[in-house]
Amino acid sequence: MTPLVTASGLSLAGRLRETSLTLEAGALTCLIGPNGSGKTSLLHAIAGIGRPAGNVRIDAVDPAGLAPAQLQRLLGFLPASRDVKWPLTAADLIALGGAGEPEIARILVDLDLAALAGRRIDLMSTGERSRVLIARALAARPKLLLLDEPVANLDPLWQLRLMDYLRGLARDQGCALLIAAHDLDLAGRYADRLIIMDEGRIAADGAPGALLASPHIKAIFGIERGEAGWRPA
Amino acid sequence: MRLGLLVLLAAAFALSLALPWAALGELFAQDRSLGWAVLAELRLPRALLALSYGAMLGAAGAAIQALFANPLASPDLTGTTSGAALGAVVTAYLLGFTAPLALSIGSVLGALGALGLLLALAGPKAETATLLLSGLAISALAGALTTLALALAPSPFAFYDAYDWLMGSLVDRSLGQAGFAALPAALVILLLWRMRDALDSLTLGEEVAQSQGHDVARMRIRIVCLTALGVGACVAICGAIGFVGLVAPIFARRLTGGHPGRAILPAAAIGAILLLAADLVVRSAPLGRTLPIGVVTALLGAPFFLWLVAHMRWRLAR
Amino acid sequence: MRAFAFVSAASLALAAPVEAAPRRVVSLNLCTDELLLLLGAPRQIASVTHLAQQPAEFALWREARRYKRNDGSLLSVAGMRPDLVLTMGGGARDRVRIAGRLGMTMLDLPYPKSLADIEASVARVARALDQRGRGERMLTALSEARRLKPARGIDTIWLGGGGRSASATGLAAEWMALAGLRQRALRGDRVSLEHLLARPPAVLLRSDYRAGQYSGEQRWLSHPLAKGDARSRTIATDGRGWTCMGPNLLGEVARLRKEARR
Numbered sequence: 001m002t003p004l005v006t007a008s009g010l011s012l013a014g015r016l017r018e019t020s021l022t023l024e025a026g027a028l029t030c031l032i033g034p035n036g037s038g039k040t041s042l043l044h045a046i047a048g049i050g051r052p053a054g055n056v057r058i059d060a061v062d063p064a065g066l067a068p069a070q071l072q073r074l075l076g077f078l079p080a081s082r083d084v085k086w087p088l089t090a091a092d093l094i095a096l097g098g099a100g101e102p103e104i105a106r107i108l109v110d111l112d113l114a115a116l117a118g119r120r121i122d123l124m125s126t127g128e129r130s131r132v133l134i135a136r137a138l139a140a141r142p143k144l145l146l147l148d149e150p151v152a153n154l155d156p157l158w159q160l161r162l163m164d165y166l167r168g169l170a171r172d173q174g175c176a177l178l179i180a181a182h183d184l185d186l187a188g189r190y191a192d193r194l195i196i197m198d199e200g201r202i203a204a205d206g207a208p209g210a211l212l213a214s215p216h217i218k219a220i221f222g223i224e225r226g227e228a229g230w231r232p233a
Numbered sequence: 234m235r236l237g238l239l240v241l242l243a244a245a246f247a248l249s250l251a252l253p254w255a256a257l258g259e260l261f262a263q264d265r266s267l268g269w270a271v272l273a274e275l276r277l278p279r280a281l282l283a284l285s286y287g288a289m290l291g292a293a294g295a296a297i298q299a300l301f302a303n304p305l306a307s308p309d310l311t312g313t314t315s316g317a318a319l320g321a322v323v324t325a326y327l328l329g330f331t332a333p334l335a336l337s338i339g340s341v342l343g344a345l346g347a348l349g350l351l352l353a354l355a356g357p358k359a360e361t362a363t364l365l366l367s368g369l370a371i372s373a374l375a376g377a378l379t380t381l382a383l384a385l386a387p388s389p390f391a392f393y394d395a396y397d398w399l400m401g402s403l404v405d406r407s408l409g410q411a412g413f414a415a416l417p418a419a420l421v422i423l424l425l426w427r428m429r430d431a432l433d434s435l436t437l438g439e440e441v442a443q444s445q446g447h448d449v450a451r452m453r454i455r456i457v458c459l460t461a462l463g464v465g466a467c468v469a470i471c472g473a474i475g476f477v478g479l480v481a482p483i484f485a486r487r488l489t490g491g492h493p494g495r496a497i498l499p500a501a502a503i504g505a506i507l508l509l510a511a512d513l514v515v516r517s518a519p520l521g522r523t524l525p526i527g528v529v530t531a532l533l534g535a536p537f538f539l540w541l542v543a544h545m546r547w548r549l550a551r
Numbered sequence: 552m553r554a555f556a557f558v559s560a561a562s563l564a565l566a567a568p569v570e571a572a573p574r575r576v577v578s579l580n581l582c583t584d585e586l587l588l589l590l591g592a593p594r595q596i597a598s599v600t601h602l603a604q605q606p607a608e609f610a611l612w613r614e615a616r617r618y619k620r621n622d623g624s625l626l627s628v629a630g631m632r633p634d635l636v637l638t639m640g641g642g643a644r645d646r647v648r649i650a651g652r653l654g655m656t657m658l659d660l661p662y663p664k665s666l667a668d669i670e671a672s673v674a675r676v677a678r679a680l681d682q683r684g685r686g687e688r689m690l691t692a693l694s695e696a697r698r699l700k701p702a703r704g705i706d707t708i709w710l711g712g713g714g715r716s717a718s719a720t721g722l723a724a725e726w727m728a729l730a731g732l733r734q735r736a737l738r739g740d741r742v743s744l745e746h747l748l749a750r751p752p753a754v755l756l757r758s759d760y761r762a763g764q765y766s767g768e769q770r771w772l773s774h775p776l777a778k779g780d781a782r783s784r785t786i787a788t789d790g791r792g793w794t795c796m797g798p799n800l801l802g803e804v805a806r807l808r809k810e811a812r813r
Contacts, residue, residue: 047444068434068446077444085302086436088491096437098445120491136437146444260749271745274776325765387607388764390712397767405744407774 002060004176005144007046010054016041017200018054023144023176028167030187030208031180033197034221039180040080042197043146046178047077058144072098076142080149080180082130084121090132091117099139107139110165126153134162138169145169145177151186159183163190184221184230188212196220234488238502242284245509249280252513278411282403283512284505285415286467287477291504292422292497293460294478295485299432299493300456303361304486305541307479308464311364312371314475316347317461317468318398319375319382326386333413333469341465347371348457357453358439361545400527401474403512414470421463425497428452432494474527476534477504477511483541572681573635573656577621577628581609582795583637583660586676588614589798590685597631607761610791610799625649635679663796666693666725673798689798696729696801704733705811707754708742710777711790712761712768716742722796730807732756744776754811755779760790786810 003022011018016038023029031039045052048064056063058074066074076097084093090113094104108114111131121129130153137145150166151159167190169175181187187194188208196204196216204216211217218224224233250272251257257276261268294307308314320343325331330339355367379398383391396402431452434442439449485500486493511529518524575597578587584603587596588611600623602608603615621627625646628636636650636657650657658679660672670693677686707727709717717723719736727734732754737746747755757779762769771777779785788807792800 044440047440048446049440049443063446066446068430071446075444077441079438079440081438083438084436086486086491086493088436092490092492093436096433133437256745263749267749271748274748275745329765331765331769386765388761388766388769390761390766390768391764394767405771405774407776409775 005046005056005058007056008054010042010045010052010056012041012045012050012052015200016045016052019045019202020054021195021202021205023178025143025174025176026170027192028170028177028179028190029193029195030191031178031195031197032182032184032187033203037197037220038200039197040148041200043077043148043178043180046144047075047146049077069098072140072142074143076137076140076145078134078137078145078147078150080152082126082133082153084129084133087120087122089118089120090124090135093121093132094136094139097136097139099141103139103141107135111135111162127155127158130154131158131162141169141173141175143175145175145179147177147179149180149182151181151183159186166190184212184217235499238488238499238506242502242506242509245506245513246280246284249283249509249512250276253516274408275405278406278408279403279512280509281408281411281415282406282467282471283508285411285418286403286471286474287481287505287508288422288501289414289418289463289467289504290474290478290508291481291485291500291502292425293464294504295482295493295497295500296425296428296432296456296460297478298482299435299496300453301357301359301364302435302493303364304483304545305361305365305479305538306368307476307482308460309372309473309475309478311351311368312347312375313344313460313464314468314473314478315372315375315379315399316350317341317344317465318473319343319379320346320465321469322379322382322386322398326388326391327382329387333410337413337417337466337469340469341462343375344461344465344468345458347375348461352453352457396525398472400525401472401530403471403515403526404523406470410470414467417466418463421459421466422497422501424459425456425463428455429494429497432456432497433492434494436491436493472527474508474530476530476538477507480534480537481507573679575631575633576635576637576680577631577633578603578637579621579623579625579628580637580639582663582797583639583676584609584615585611585795585797585799586660586672587637587680589689590673590677590682591680592682593617595680597633598628607764608791608794610789625653629653637676637679663722665722666697669693669722669796669798692801693798696804699808700729701731701808701812704728704731705753706735707732707756708735708737708747708752709756709758709788709793710742710772711758711793712766713771714741714743714777715768716740723793726796726800726804727756727807730804731811732807744774747779748776751780751782753783755783755785756807757785757787758790758793759787760793762790 004025005023008020009018010016019042031042033039044050046056061074063071063075091104094107108117113131113135116128121132134150151162154162163186166177170177191208194208194211195202196211198220203220204211218233222233223230257268260271290308297306297311298304317340321336321340324339325336350371351367355363376399380395383395431447434445434447442449481504482496482500484503485496488499489495511526514529515524515526573595576587576591576595577598578584579600581600581602584599596618598619598621599615601620604612604620606612609615633655636655638646638657639660640662641659647657663669663672670690673686673689677683709723716737717734718740719734724734735752789803792803
C-alpha cells in the first residue's frame, strides 16, 4: 500500500540534516529524542514552516502552494507553544482551523470543551487552553496531523484520554499522525511506530517495544530501565 | 452593530459639514450658489480629509496590531506618521519638490523608512517593551529631524510650520488635496481588508499561520508597504496625527470578538468617527483660536493609552 | 502732504553746512540699507546687512553685494571703524551709548507709519550723508507720485502668505492709494478663504514674496480660492518692496497705477 505521506530530502538550516521518511495512513508515529535533537524541526519541515528544503507529498498532493482552505483538510499542525495573543473565545479559535460548524460542535464534545465554547481563551487555565488549541488542529480532520508535544500542560487523566482519542483518529479515520513526545512510556504505549532523533537526523526507526529495549536509548538519552522505572545510566 | 457604526459615521460627517451653522446659514440666506460654493470648496475637503485620514489610521492601526500581535502597536507608536512627516518636509522644504505628488511620494518613503527601521531594530516577533521603545525612539528622532529640517529650510517662515507637520492640521486644504489623501487611503483600506483572513490566522502564531499555507514574510512586507502608502499619502496633506490609530482598533476588536483581521473595516469606521469628532472640537475652540488637531487627539488618546498599559500590566500580574 | 514735502526739501537746502561727508557708512537694518543704497554714493557705503544681499529679500541685491555684509549687530561692523551707523527702531539693545563710546555717530530712524514718515527719513539720511541733491530728487519723485494719485481707489485686498493682508489705514494702504487701489478694511488685517469666496475684491493684489520657497503659507496661497476668480482681477506684485515700504516702492507703484487703469 502506498504511504499517505512521503517526504524526501528534508532539511532545515542547521537544525535538521537531510532526512527522508514515509508515513502510513492509520498509523500513530511518535518522535522522541533529547532536547535539540530536531523533533520540532522535523515537524516544521514537513509542515512547511521556516523555508525548509526538500519536498513533501500528502496523498500524492504537494502542499506547497495550496490555498489555505484546501491545505486545512490536508495538514494540521500544533506548535509546542500554547501562547495566544488575542482574547478570542474557544469556539472562535477552533473555527480558525478551517472547520465547519458541525465539525466544531463535534470536537467540542469529543474533547469535553462544550461548556467552555463561549469562554475567552485568555481567561482559561493552561490545561483548558491546551485542549482548545489541540481542538483547533484536529477539528477539520486533516489527513496528516503534526503535533508538537500535545500532552504537555495536561493533567494525567487528560494525557491518557487525549492519546486514546488520537489513536482512535488514526484507526477509525485513517489519519496519519506524527507526534513529538518527551514521555517514553506514553510513547511506547500508544505508538504504532517509534522514531528516535539525535543531532538533527533519524537515529532509529521501528516498533516501540523493540526500540525502547534497545541500546539506542542508553546511547542517545543517557538513561536505562531499572526496577522502579527509568534511571540515569 | 455594523449598521450602528455606519449611521454614526454618516451623522459625524454631516455634522462636520454643517457646523458652525451660523456662518453657513447666513451665506445661504444671502446667496444660495455662494453657500454651496463654500460648502463644496471649504467644508467638504475638510470633512473628507477627517473621514479618510481617520479611517486610514484606524485600518493601519488594526493591521499593524495584528502583524505585531500587540495591542499597543499603532502608526504613531511605531514611528510611521513621524517618519512620513519627515519625508514630506525634506522633499518639499529642503529638496524643493513641491508638487503634490512629490510630497506624497516623499511622505510614503519616510513612512517606509521608519517601519523598515523598526523591523530591523525590534524584529517582527518583538516583545512589547522592545517594540515600544524602538518605535518611540524612531518617532522622537523623526520629530527632531523634522523640526531641524524646518529650521534650516530656505524659507525663514518654514519654522512656523512645525506645528502643522508634527501635530496635524485639516484647515484650508483644497478638494484636490483631499482627493490626494482620500483615494490612496480608500485603496489601501480595501487591500488591507482583503488580507483579513490571513491576519486572523496570525492569532495562532506565525508557525501555525505558515503551516496553514500563509506566507508570513510576504504578508509582513505587504502590510508594511500598504500602511506606509496609505498613512504617507494622508500625512503629506495633513501632517502627523496620533492616537487615533491606537484607540480605534482596540474598540473595533471589542466588536469582532477579538479577531484582529476582521477588525480592519470597523476600525476604519471608528477611526473616521473619532477624527471627525476631534475636528468638531477643534472648530469650537474658545476665542476662535486655532488648536492643532493632534493636540485634541493626544489629550483624549494619551490617558486612554496610560489606562491600557496599566490594564495590561494588571492582567499579566494576575 | 505736499506742503510737508516742500518744507523737507527746503530744510535740506537751508541746513547749516555740516562737516565733510561721512566716508564710511554702515547700515544695520534692511530698511536703512534701502535708504543708504538709494541716497549714498558708492564710495561712502562700507557695509549693508546680509539680508540686503539675498535675492529673495531685497530688490537691489545686486548693488548690495558690492559691499561688505554685516549681521545687524554693532560687533560685526566695529572693525570697519565706520563714522556713521544707520539703524531703525532703536531696539532693546543699548546701541546708541555703546556706539558713542566707540566714537561712532549713530542715526536711528523710527519705523515709518505713513508716507510723511518716509519723506522725513529720506530728508534726514540725505542730510547725514551730505547728499542733498539725491535727497531732493527723491522727494520730488514722491510728491510727483502724490500728484498723480487717482481720485478714486478701486476696492483691493493685498494678499500675502497664509492670508496676511494690510491695514486699511497704514503705510501699505497709502502706497496702494498712490496706485489708485483702496485696501479694504479687514478684521485683524487677515483675510480668510471664505471671505475671498463670499466677498471678492475688485482687485486681488498677490505678493510673490518667496513664492519659490515652500512653506505652509505658500501652500495657502496656492489654494484655488486664494488665486481669485472671475469676479476679481488678480495682479501680482513684487513682495520684496512691501517689507520695508521704502522709497524703492515708487517704481512698483507706478507700474500698478498703469495696471489698475486698464
